[in-house]
Amino acid sequence: METTTILIVAAVLAAVALTAAVAVLVRLVRTRRRLRRAGLPTGPRWVFWGAVLYLVLPADLLPDPVYLDDIGVLLLALRTVRGSRGGRKPAAAPRPDRQPAHDYAP
Numbered sequence: 001m002e003t004t005t006i007l008i009v010a011a012v013l014a015a016v017a018l019t020a021a022v023a024v025l026v027r028l029v030r031t032r033r034r035l036r037r038a039g040l041p042t043g044p045r046w047v048f049w050g051a052v053l054y055l056v057l058p059a060d061l062l063p064d065p066v067y068l069d070d071i072g073v074l075l076l077a078l079r080t081v082r083g084s085r086g087g088r089k090p091a092a093a094p095r096p097d098r099q100p101a102h103d104y105a106p
Helices: 002-037 045-056 068-082
Strands: none
Touching: 002 045, 002 068, 045 068
């Protein structure tokens, strides 16, 4: 009875971790797709494909029921893809209700 409970809990935890890994993978793919459609750089291609391969290949740092290393690699790739704009912030749109501070009316 006790072994069955441990196996059920382990299976539920593995399912939750796998769900989280797949959710982060979907987010990574969507982010890369949005950046490419917008014409923005998406970072090195090997980062994206390396993270995807790390998730699906059986060779991991931790055994496959523990997807924490996979989630970490995917999050790192997501951060790299999102942060690959060359350090530039997008230009803010001018607000029509404000005038620039250097324009003074005489």
